[in-house]
Amino acid sequence: MKRNLFIALFFFAASVPLQAQQSPFIRLTETSLMHESRATPSPLDKEVVNDRFVSFQWPLPLEARPEGAPMDGFEHLVKKVDKSKLAYKIRYAQDADFKKGLVQADTRWPFFNPEKPLTPGIWYWQYGYVDNGQTTWSKVLQVTVGDSKQKFCPPSLKALLAKVPKTHPRVWVEKENWHSFIGQSINKPERQWYLERADKVLATPMKSVKDINTSQVKNLTNQMQINSYLTRESRRIIDAEESNTEAVIRAYILTKEKKYADAAVKRVFTMMDWDKDKNVKGDFNASALLSLCSMAYDTFYDQLSDAQRKQLLNAIKEKGTDMYKHFNNYLENHIAENHIWQMTLRILTMAAFSVYGELPEADIWTDYCYNVWLARFPGLNKDGGWHNGDSYFTVNTRTLIEVPYFYSRLTGFDYFSDPWYENNVMYTIFQQPPFSKSGGNGSSHQNVARPNSIRIGYLDALAKLTGNTYAADFVRRTLVKEPDYMKKALLNKPGDLAWFRLQCNKPLPEGPGLTALPWGYVFPETGLASFQTNWDRVGSNAMWSFRSSPYGSTSHALANQNAFNTFYGGKPIFYSSGHHIEFTDAHSMLCHRATRGHNTILINGMGQRIGVEGYGWIPRYYAGEKIGYVLGDASNAYGKVTSPLWLKRGEQSEVAYTPENGWDDVPLKTFRRHIVHLGNTGYIFIYDELESSEPADYTFMLHTVAEPMTVDQNNGKYVHVQGLSGRGGASDAYIFSSGALQTDTTSRFFVPAHNWLRADDKGNFKKYPNHWHFMAKSEKSKVYRFATIINTHALKHPAKAPEILSDGRIKAGGWLISVNVKTEGNAQFFIRSTKESVSISYKAGQETVVNENGYETRMSDVLPELEI
Structure with missing residues (x-):
């Protein structure tokens, strides 16, 4: 049944033409289909939204768009602005004149998520740029809201914040559930993994920023190379000590043993200002230290002195403010800001909720982090694919699981019911089948020789959270060969989901496996x-x-x-x-x-x-x-x-x-x-x-x-x-x-x-x-x-x-192929099987026609649904 459903969906997606299309062939003239920074509102005018709540989004004002964004001939207007002073208005109603049932709001960002999902029907909306108290409104846009019963409609920020505990810890474990969490972890292998690592850390001296290797700087030829080299070498030290300290913090959560608390607090306060060293480069290093400070504040809150709590809050305020300044009026409009989506948004999110109610800045951070997630993530398109390729896809793993799982724990709403996740399972499987090389797209694809332990952990999480049995079969096939395979990802900065498995007690679902999948899949x-x-x-x-x-x-x-x-x-x-x-x-x-x-x-x-x-x-x-x-x-x-x-x-x-x-x-x-x-x-x-x-x-x-x-x-x-x-x-x-x-x-x-950059720890x-x-x-x-x-x-x-053959046809593998490779005449081909009733034909400018099992499918060009 599942396989037939897939086939039916593919037939529909590929063969239904656009209503306004007269020819089967579309010739595009656009300079680009996507933009580095948003150039179009979302939803587009006359768009129909049926599968999820409506999030209103629009382009930044011209003067605030980052370099590389389309300026439509107004480049001379571009100037640096104070992003914190940007302001917008939005209004929407089911009345085109905005006289009945009007909802109007002010916002500091170029997006707005209604507190309640819009009811089915036609809605009208406008966004406005506010400058010196004057609002310049866009044209009136129309969106039709469908009445799908499966629509993804998560709670509002207000509803989420009402569920944030007043006590600590609250992020990696809730104080009221701490004892039961420890009990449930006893028989899980991940618990022992953390304790083994933590005990090893306690017996090993810390490294310091003074250990950053700068020996190759003199051999580099430009500032880009120097910054890249120092970023890599400083991350070598900071990432290692971050994972060591995180292991000790998690060991404390699992045991409440004082030796782990003492060691973790000492380490965090030692590392707190490492980002101020001249040889420390890169936003990942700063975010690593923010992560440790917020983890320590939340986890050891009751053990810390008032002075220590204040010191941590100041560090969180400083590092979090720098991070938010970068995100603000940029991330929400950018095509795919890699590092932010990969890790730093997750880290600011967890930090914000760690100090919510105790650091005033966290009011803005929680608002931004939650609502930008709803507006733009988890996927940057509907089909579940990842345009950056398989190597960089796994860098997003913890973000894709931990952020929505935290929200699910707080609210009881299933954030993994977003249809993107089911589509993403197909991407994760089809672009790299079990024990296989990746599809070969995106930077560093050469390194992805088989589905790594991070990818298996991700599929394990998705199988448990969505009930997807294809993902479950993928995981089982891998673990039969190597039962402890997921341990290889332990404390991997972007990809380890061992803590998720300690929190989640759902089993892998049973049902159809990989052999029930179609042979192919397309992500348009x-x-x-x-x-x-x-x-x-x-x-x-x-x-x-x-x-x-x-x-x-x-x-x-x-x-x-x-x-x-x-x-x-x-x-x-x-x-x-x-x-x-x-x-x-x-x-x-x-x-x-x-x-x-x-x-x-x-x-x-x-x-x-x-x-x-x-x-x-x-x-x-x-x-x-x-x-x-x-x-x-x-x-x-x-x-x-x-x-x-x-x-x-x-x-x-x-x-x-x-x-x-x-x-x-x-x-x-x-x-x-x-x-x-x-x-x-x-x-x-x-x-x-x-x-x-x-x-x-x-x-x-x-x-x-x-x-x-x-x-x-x-x-x-x-x-x-x-x-x-x-x-x-x-x-x-x-x-x-x-x-x-x-x-x-x-x-x-x-x-x-x-290779001037990638040296091992011995140089x-x-x-x-x-x-x-x-x-x-x-x-x-x-x-x-x-x-x-x-x-x-x-x-x-x-x-x-x-x-x-004598008539010019080509016979290969049980198929007969007629094709025009001459420069004269129409481009065309016809292929049929010599063994089964199946064929495909094409002629330039016309439909592609497939005949299979007595059914005919005619395909015309269809533009993919894109936004940004």
Whole structure:
């Protein structure tokens, strides 16, 4: 039943056209689909909101928008402002003239969550900017509120604050439940983990900020490198001592033993001002100390003297105020402020509630933290995906669980009933199946070789909190192999959920497991897709992933629109290349973030823009029982880098966005990449539609990271490229094209991967290996087409080359393929199975048609629902 439901949902999402759409094809002209800072109100005018409460949000005033935000020609108006003095008004009613049932409010932030959910029906609203007592109102906007019985409607701040205990501790355990919590923890392994770590800490001398290694500063060439290096080295000390001290605090909560309290208090007061040292850099260090101060205040409140409590309150006030100043009138409008969402918002939230009622500033902090969570989080889009990629997704783990779990404990409301969490389970599973490499998107994806212990702990929490049995099966499969796997995450700053497991006594749910899932899943707002052939045995699973994203390549995302990766047995084969040394390091920018590092296409040797302007999107998709399909459009992704934010970052890092480095205007009009999942054969079919306003050349790229590729051009019909996983898997690509291709392979990066940052605790710098790169460059033409058949399989079962029939059709893996790769005529293909009743057809400008099991599905372009 579950699997059929998934299929039905995919049919609906992919095949229902926009009401105003006349043509099946949408050509976008927008500079970007997303913005670094909000450029549109939410809800949009005439929007229908059915699945959750309405949160009103709008752009910052022009003079307050951060660099990189769209200014719509008013750049000359931009000036620095005192954000604490910004003020807004909002009004809403079911009467367009605002004469009946009007609700009006003042707010210090560009968002407003009504105290009570709006009743179903049509509502009208306006937001206003207040300046010197005068209000400039927006146009009247309309939103229709649906009457779904499953609508997510959490309590108001007022209701939440009424439940905050007056006593301490109140955050990591409630005083009135402390004794029972200790009793319930006795038989849980996590308790022993904390006590073992705490006892080890008590026997080990503390390190100091004087131990920060500054020896490499003299070898660095610019301030960006110096700051990054000192941030890393100071975090090495502070993160270690933070986790040590946190272990001792938690050991005290679990035992109430005085030795832990004495040691923890001494440590916190020793570390309290470490952020004032000149060699301590970065917001994570400051937030670590805020976290320890607030934990100590809340946990040891009854043991502390008045002077100690006052000293901690002053430290919390100072550090929390700095943090809030940064968040205020910025975070709520920003596309995805990484560090804040990852950790610092969670830390300020817990600190605010620790001192609520005792520090006046906490009144504002609790208001902001709670309401910005409701307005923007837990997900930054509806589909549950994470545009920054799998490596950086797990940095958000504690925030995604601990913050809403704390709110749930306070209010009794289930914050995990937000539909985003169910969608996010699918992202977490499909982008990295059990024991498999991640989908290969976002900074540092190379490091995610298998679902780490943080990811398993996250799935364990979601399974228990949402009742999701797919997540439960994922966890069970992992723990059968390694029962103590989640212990590896113990006291991991962003990802350890051991304390959650001590608090939550729910068991893993029983029910359908991974084999009940569909073979593929698409996340249209995030712009991701992945398909596989075997949920039950990872060793024989052929998987592919794909990205074409409205987020472009900002934040930790990469310039890899319309790129794919292949995997066998959980290991990567044709895979994104390059190394994430540092956020804007030359190699990271030119070989890892840049388009040349991915399995996509260059236009005249140029890649995709850095920033939100370098976007793609997924207009159509289908996930059936016997066939799957994804269409990506990267027509707007290429050109010069224009983002003020990224231009500034390039300047600071001495990275030039020049034609020599791969960025320039190109005459591209269309780049649409179709990928067809040919059942469970391990075969996929890729069709590239390329068109430019003047003749251009098109470079088809493949990369491997485990072993060199082999290239065979002896067959005059196609180029055969084989990639190996290094673990018994292979992907054989057969590339058909409109004309002759000029090919090249190399094992050298465009810029060497020089590690100047990531040393171990002994000062040894890890060396980064080279990867292998294949390029096939076309002759110049206005129109060009590639058709690629990829067979991903066990190496011990050699691939059979495609058979080209007398009528020009191609036979591969039990499928017959008719495709036009000529520059003349319409772009089109028709594929049918020789064994089952299933087919797919496409012709340029028309619908994509799938026939499966006697049912026909017709797909037109559909824009994803986006906001910001």
